Amino acid sequence: MRNSFASELTALAAKDERIFLLYGDIGNRLFDDYKALFPERLMNCGVAEANMVSMAAGMALCELRPVTYTIASFMTTRCLEQIRIDVCYQNLPVIIVGVGAGLSYALDGGTHHSCEDIAYMRILPNMTVVCPGDAWEVRLALKAALKQKGPVYIRLGKRGEPIVHQRAPDFIIGKGIIVHKGNDVCLLSTGNILPVVIKASEKLDKDGISAQVVSFHTVKPMDEVLLSEVFSKFTLVVTVEEHSVLGGFGSSVAEWLSDQPSQKAHLLRLGTADKFLYEAGEQNYARQHFGLTSESIATETLKRFGKFE
Amino acid sequence: MKSAHPINIAELSSISRRIRGKLVEMSHRAGTPHLGSSLSCVEILVAVYWGTLKIDAAKPLDPERDRFILSKGHAATTLYVVLAYQGFFPAEILESYARPGSCLSEHPNLGCAPGVEVSTGSLGHGLSMGLGMALAGRVRGLSYRVFVTISDGECNEGSVWEAAMLAPAQKLDNIVVIIDYNKWQATGRSNEVMALIPLREKWEAFGWSTYEVDGHDLNALIKVLRNIPDNTGKPVVIVAHTVKGKGISFMEDDNNWHYRIPTPEEVTKAKLELGLL
Secondary structure, three states, X not given: OHHHHHHHHHHHHHHOOOEEEEEOOOOOOOOHHHHHHOHHHEEEOOOOHHHHHHHHHHHHOOOOEEEEEEEHHHHHHHOHHHHHHHHHHOOOOOEEEEEOOEOOXXXXXXXXXXXXXXXXXXXXXXXXXXXOOOHHHXXXXXXXXXXXXXXXXXXXXXXXXXXXXXXXXXXXXXXXEEXXXXXXXXXXXXXXXHHHHHHHHHHHHHOOOOEEEEEOOEEEOOOHXXXXXXXXXXXXXXXXXXXXXXXXHHHHHHHXXXXXXXXXXXXXXXXXXXXXXXXXOOHHHHHHHOOOOHHHHHHHHHHHHHHHO | OHHHOOOXXXXXXXXXXXXXXXXXXXXXXXXXXXXXXXXXOHHHHHHHHHHOOOOOOOOOOOOOOOEEEXXXXXXXXXXXXXHHHOOOOOHHHHHHOOOOOOOOOXXXXXXXXXXXXXXOOOOOOHXXXXXXXXXXXXXXXXOOOEEEEEEOHHHHOHHHHHHHHHHHHOOOOOEEEEEEEOOEEOOEEHHHHXXXXXXXXXXXXXXXXXXXXXXXXXXXXXXXXXXXXXXXXXXXXXXXXXXXXXXXXXXXXXXXXXXXXXXHHHHHHHHHHOOOO
């Protein structure tokens, strides 16, 4: 996903001279093309995220369109106050990009995991939160974010994520995309876990459960129209995110649900547990540890569906 | 251009006294703290706004304007009064300060009044935002300068030093930091809470072009401020030695006035001292 981000940013920067990339000393060769073309419109801000975000705010106040980039955990927590005050409180058009959503940096250990960032970002007033499901969605999310007048947080995976859409989907911030139609259960996926959710739906199919899959890329603002539809059509809606079950996408749906009159569907929230992971292992190991594999997702869905059938 | 205008120090001293009178009045009427902090930076703001800032109150959003950021946002009243006296908005608006529903609150908000460039209040943000503005000027080929006033207590914040390290690396010569070095922070001497001394040398070691002045000497302040960029190719920092509560004898260097609100008698006493009554 990070490659498509860099590639799309380069393409957009060619057409919009207001774009300025600020990065926190990461992305070794990632921005080589951008750098070659627009050396005066990017800056390594060093490992100093607070200053980087405040600078982005200052730039936005002077008619530039800044984009900040570093690892998601650092991008959101090291400089949370700067995002809160300089960007959101002042409601400035700053695009904050976190790479390595969830367990993408599993090998680097818990300090590099990012399973709380959706929570931190979505509770900020004026913030838009987008978790693209594949490389197509990354490109379109960035394009759409540049049209927004306020702050946007874009949560990227890392690399090697399978492409889900056959061609550029119809991408609108705040509108979920039905990736696979079904009738029994509805799987709402946000972000880089999408390919795993699709695999889970295929397993469910084999077990005779017709699963709908939605790439619910925008966590804030939520697609309440789509939520109303799926909660009235299905008996079970499952949210899946490579993020804590506390405070993220699933929680956001649960909040919405609690405000509705009685709905047909029950809600099952899947994500990482409210625990840190300390052991070594790459992303697949970490996903297994937290039950975010296609098998676990299918199994949990089946179990819960069985209760209400 | 304003920089070339001859300055009348007597006039600016008179303005400074009037500003101080207004600050004491506002603190009393609104029941708001931070009077000592607001008083210590009066000459700094007067020197910037009357001495060198390329800005037009009739065109507060002119993209080519110089920018001033009050990073020590708790001295908001000083900024409000200065902006009013500069003609950015009618002075009557100051009466609404801190009243329920008023735009003018105890820390400045972006656009709460014409001339207020950013929201500040949490220390350590203003310099970094100013850096972003200065960089934007370079990218867009504009020659405006950015002036940021920070406090000595504010130098506790790590983000200040992140900015201090980056500006020289980027060879930014259109940013000026003025440190209101009044030797106090909220609950103690600033040189005792953190090892601030030697302050000027720290900034010099970080790569800044440094100046050290009496922060209440308008002549000295304006002399330095008018010479920016100073042809060193470096960002500029002015360590301005000030007195917290300056201008009113019973408030000077008394840290109680960080939080204390003057009584009606104290307001009168202060105005008498300032020659306003």
